[in-house]
Amino acid sequence: MNDFRDLYQEMILDHYRSPRNFGPLESQNLSARGYNPLCGDEVELHLYRDGDGILRDISFEGCGCAISTASASILSEVLKGRPENEVRGIFEEFHKMITEEGTAPEGEGLAKLKVFSGVKNFPVRVKCATLVWHTLIQALNEKEEEVCTE
Amino acid sequence: MNDFRDLYQEMILDHYRSPRNFGPLESQNLSARGYNPLCGDEVELHLYRDGDGILRDISFEGCGCAISTASASILSEVLKGRPENEVRGIFEEFHKMITEEGTAPEGEGLAKLKVFSGVKNFPVRVKCATLVWHTLIQALNEKEEEVCTE
Amino acid sequence: MNRQSHTDEPGGTSLDLATVRSLFPCLQQQIHGNPLVYLDSAATTQKPISVLEAMDGYYREYCSNIHRGIHTLSERATAKYEDVRNKVAALLRAPDPRSVVFTSGTTEAINLVARTIGRERVGSGDEVLISAMEHHANIVPWQMLCEEQGATLRVIPCSDEGDLILDDLVDLISEKTRIVAIGHVSNAIGTVNDIKRIIHSAREMGALTVVDAAQSVPHMNIDVEDLGCDFLAFSGHKVYGPTGSGVLWGRLELLEAMKPWQGGGDMIRTVSFEKTTYADVPLKFEAGTPDIAAVIGLGAALDFVNEIGLDAIYAHEKELLDEAVAKLDQVSGVQIVGRPNQRASSISFVLDGVHPHDVGTILDQKGVAVRAGHHCAMPLMKRFGLVATIRASFGVYSESEDVDSLVEAIDEVKVIFR
Amino acid sequence: MNRQSHTDEPGGTSLDLATVRSLFPCLQQQIHGNPLVYLDSAATTQKPISVLEAMDGYYREYCSNIHRGIHTLSERATAKYEDVRNKVAALLRAPDPRSVVFTSGTTEAINLVARTIGRERVGSGDEVLISAMEHHANIVPWQMLCEEQGATLRVIPCSDEGDLILDDLVDLISEKTRIVAIGHVSNAIGTVNDIKRIIHSAREMGALTVVDAAQSVPHMNIDVEDLGCDFLAFSGHKVYGPTGSGVLWGRLELLEAMKPWQGGGDMIRTVSFEKTTYADVPLKFEAGTPDIAAVIGLGAALDFVNEIGLDAIYAHEKELLDEAVAKLDQVSGVQIVGRPNQRASSISFVLDGVHPHDVGTILDQKGVAVRAGHHCAMPLMKRFGLVATIRASFGVYSESEDVDSLVEAIDEVKVIFR
Ligand SMILES: Cc1ncc(COP(=O)(O)O)c(C=O)c1O
Numbered sequence A, B: 001m002n003d004f005r006d007l008y009q010e011m012i013l014d015h016y017r018s019p020r021n022f023g024p025l026e027s028q029n030l031s032a033r034g035y036n037p038l039c040g041d042e043v044e045l046h047l048y049r050d051g052d053g054i055l056r057d058i059s060f061e062g063c064g065c066a067i068s069t070a071s072a073s074i075l076s077e078v079l080k081g082r083p084e085n086e087v088r089g090i091f092e093e094f095h096k097m098i099t100e101e102g103t104a105p106e107g108e109g110l111a112k113l114k115v116f117s118g119v120k121n122f123p124v125r126v127k128c129a130t131l132v133w134h135t136l137i138q139a140l141n142e143k144e145e146e147v148c149t150e
Numbered sequence C, D: 001m002n003r004q005s006h007t008d009e010p011g012g013t014s015l016d017l018a019t020v021r022s023l024f025p026c027l028q029q030q031i032h033g034n035p036l037v038y039l040d041s042a043a044t045t046q047k048p049i050s051v052l053e054a055m056d057g058y059y060r061e062y063c064s065n066i067h068r069g070i071h072t073l074s075e076r077a078t079a080k081y082e083d084v085r086n087k088v089a090a091l092l093r094a095p096d097p098r099s100v101v102f103t104s105g106t107t108e109a110i111n112l113v114a115r116t117i118g119r120e121r122v123g124s125g126d127e128v129l130i131s132a133m134e135h136h137a138n139i140v141p142w143q144m145l146c147e148e149q150g151a152t153l154r155v156i157p158c159s160d161e162g163d164l165i166l167d168d169l170v171d172l173i174s175e176k177t178r179i180v181a182i183g184h185v186s187n188a189i190g191t192v193n194d195i196k197r198i199i200h201s202a203r204e205m206g207a208l209t210v211v212d213a214a215q216s217v218p219h220m221n222i223d224v225e226d227l228g229c230d231f232l233a234f235s236g237h238k239v240y241g242p243t244g245s246g247v248l249w250g251r252l253e254l255l256e257a258m259k260p261w262q263g264g265g266d267m268i269r270t271v272s273f274e275k276t277t278y279a280d281v282p283l284k285f286e287a288g289t290p291d292i293a294a295v296i297g298l299g300a301a302l303d304f305v306n307e308i309g310l311d312a313i314y315a316h317e318k319e320l321l322d323e324a325v326a327k328l329d330q331v332s333g334v335q336i337v338g339r340p341n342q343r344a345s346s347i348s349f350v351l352d353g354v355h356p357h358d359v360g361t362i363l364d365q366k367g368v369a370v371r372a373g374h375h376c377a378m379p380l381m382k383r384f385g386l387v388a389t390i391r392a393s394f395g396v397y398s399e400s401e402d403v404d405s406l407v408e409a410i411d412e413v414k415v416i417f418r
């Protein structure tokens, strides 16, 4: 049996109740919107990427369910200050972790992402956890269309 | 088991091979067309009804399968010279005979219709046996549309 | 025609629930170690064994294509298929089985109407009226039609209680109104609408009326003559029948005058490259090989429903709905969405501080199957300022214990999200 | 994606016919006291037990609606349903499963194309090209489209042998030709058409190509990339699957650019009364609750077909078709309609002095199930100066004894009609 307590770990609930980096971003120079038709949730991601490709600042608005909100909140904390290339690699590892038997992304400051490893046992919730990540990639690719996790 | 020999009685086969009253009718003052989408067969019925409502002459063209051809041929023989009202009554009895446990139409000169009693055991062939009859009623009612036994 | 007699005493027959439940194999299972509590019947009902056996019987004993076949298997299949038309006509108290068109579901039935007579009747500047609580299946086809024809979509508003506001009906329905398409029962919040009144007003102004009966046919007796509507659509899979079966009932004279929709086999009388003539109703609207097995299964489903009786089903479900409302009202943090005058099928609610999606996941872990989402009724969600709700919906096999399991599981959610 | 390997040696696997036949419950019966000889597979095939079990499994174990459901049953059903998309893509060697749209059958698939991209591409003065041997499903939708748009329907003629005459293809396909819609295998006379050549010519002139593969998918390997077509349609019930299942495959970029057809749930992304946005392909084209059970059954049918292999099926059926042609040629009075270069699925014939309908009735009494009629191909019948033929059609379970029973029963017809 998959225990839903693996899914709803304390850290996730905490970020759900008090999301970090929530709100608009004055310095923003990149942004994108994502939509999850399953829960009806929408996220808007704001980024400031400097000339060296470093994500200097990240914030988000919207979201809804605990998983997608916590995912956005933790993403914003964990990725702030990292270079774009590294961020793309982290998403790949993160995606593996929650869909296949992959391990959590390794590296300094990434331990928090491990709280989402329980999502693997809840396939319909994978889209909730990845919505903000797909939106991030969309923003980095400077694509206009809204991301949709259909 | 329903024996198909009950269906294909000698008289039916005879009328199929040599249909009586086949061809146009010079004196015609009523006519109608009927179509059976199941076998693709079409029948055109020609009538001469006199002022007293007597069917003085009957002929047909078209048809196709043994049952519908024999039905048209035997109808033309059996009904010639009968008043319209009687003819409608005969159709009702005929219809009962080939769909429910009705007996054959009684009356002088109607015995031939009995050869169709075997049709009762072949429900999909009922339309073949009745096509010309429905067409007859259509002609008597002076309706324009083609009859279709859908 | 094979009409069923309908008793006048609602609840006259009381339901033997244990026996009823034993007829549904899918209910006899555990989910994550808990007995399945199926509260998603508005999405699709479970199917009794008799329905599965009817379909299996077709496939094992007389599997063949219908119409125009002269061999024994085809003859049997055709007779069985056509007999279901009589059963549907009897269910809807429709005088003529030829007015019953088989479709793949409610959605196809509504699209058929919009794309045939809808196109003919609705022109530039005309109006189509729907309500604020329609399912997308009764919004999008009309929206597409209005866009194509330059017509306007108007909407009967919904009160905070979740009832349609009919006071201004005279303003909403005018000579411009060509079609009024209304859901009988809301799949999202369970409101039973006073469609008779709406139909009456629409007819007075000469508008066509279309009833989306997807959520009423499974729960209450329907009489199309008494309602006075022109078209009525429902889905077999929501009334204990198979997926792939559905019905469009229409007034015979309208169906006869309508152009066909899809082209193909069975819907034609004769085809040549120069000229094609169409079959009579209902075959004119049933192009191609229909879902023969599903229609035969629908026949068995209607037999099942008739055996218990829709009055008994309605009474049983009403009792459960009342009980669920009362018990959910006791749970702190639960807000029921809509307090309609009359309710059938469903209850929607939200839980303070927890997203419906999270509620759904945890309930599922407890074996309780509910829907969490917009229930294909986004405009209604918006009306209530929500993006999603949790919906519990009931069927003939639902029992009081299901309500208790639901409430217990919600308590568990609250523990986690405390 | 779950691609099957395809052996290059036709007939390399030889078929264990007794085992195959034992998988089909409906074949194990007597008709009028004679063993059933089912020679009507072109109308619909019999279904193997595995298909019935797959559907039954859905209804008994995880019956629920799909997409947007977050409970376990819905999750299982969604995964099973979506997995069949992969199987269909593998069957057709389609690179992307999103290019597979589930429909209720070939008829709906062709209508979908005609009503969406057909409407957009075909205007006044344009032409649509079909062939003289199309099934009504691939005639009537184009005829309706041409009539509506003021376009012209043109027809590739058919030779006395029953082959399409392709010599004048350059004259038939011009810049005016917007769509070329061709049947791969004739359901009426069994011709395998050289569609690759036709598609090539059509593409050169910029016309869209639509393949009616209803009678080819059950009998031969198909590779949509190799064929080069834009759309391809088939019916599940003709390839050992359930009624109600069908497929439209289309080029992804075309599907993506196309407007949706039917409106409803599942095909939308967001709905408001002001603005509705549509889901991505393939869901954009799957409005409403699909025939979930039938799609799951189709998955099992494709597994069955893959296990035997279409090369082996083709080889087995070719042997039987050759044998049937040879034996029917020996029966005096029998005239086979069409002697095509390559044949699959069916043989049509007439018997001197006996109407096909009467032949059909007597054959049925002997347990031999054939079709007698126009086979939804009236223009082709007319081409041969006939109103009807008798058609014997074959499947993987057909055997040499079936051919003998057919010939014996024809002898009996001749005795009666002597
Ligand atoms: C060649 C061909 N095209 C189209 C169809 C129509 O298929 P369906 O009736 O399953 O939609 C058929 C089957 O009758 C066929 O044989």
Ligand SMILES: Cc1ncc(COP(=O)(O)O)c(C=O)c1O
Pocket (backbone or CB within 6 Å): C042, C043, C104, C105, C106, C107, C108, C135, C137, C138, C183, C185, C186, C187, C212, C214, C215, C235, C237, C376, D265, D288, D289, D290
């Ligand atoms: C009120 C209402 N209308 C229409 C539909 C659409 O039915 P289907 O998906 O069976 O076509 C539904 C079911 O989801 C419904 O509840």
